Amino acid sequence: MTASGPTSSRMDRIRVSRSGPSGTSSRRPLTASDRKQLARERLVVLTRLMDEAVHVPMLGTRVGLDALLGLVPVAGDLVSAGIGLYIVAQARELGASRWLQARMIGNLLVDVAVGAVPIAGDLADIYFKANRRNLKLLQDAIGEPYIEVAEPLPVRRC
Secondary structure, three states, rough: OOOOOOOOOHHHHHHEEEEOOOOEEEEOOOOOHHHHHHHHHHHHHHHHHHHOOOOOOEOEEEHHHHHOOOOOOOHHHHHHHHHHHHHHHHHHHHOOOOOHHHHHHHHHHHHHHHHHOOOHHHHHHHOOOOOHHHHHHHHHOOOOOOOOOOOOOOOOOO
């Protein structure tokens, strides 16, 4: 238990530091808009990590931890689904409707079901990118323009 009480969340206890006019640092509690902005940034970073972390030239696409975790039978798909559910929970904090959350969970279920097939599922994990689809659904629902997760790849001329 903390001094701020048993019902306060961890995010309420985190403070944002700002420099005052005399160079000293002052702290203020995070506002609701600060928490929402942090949640948005976490979602973009987590989506990039899970679906588009590394460019694979032989495949002509980007892959992330989701495809690599899919190589580990059963446990890898479960860990990947758990991270996907965390993304859905963050979407709920940003105001996603129940219908949107159900669609996001549907994407995760397709990803897990297809990923469970031994070799074809691993290839499908590379191209399906459920987390990226979910981020795009969320950004459409909350009225933000879609934030491209991966940086544009340089065009190479032969």
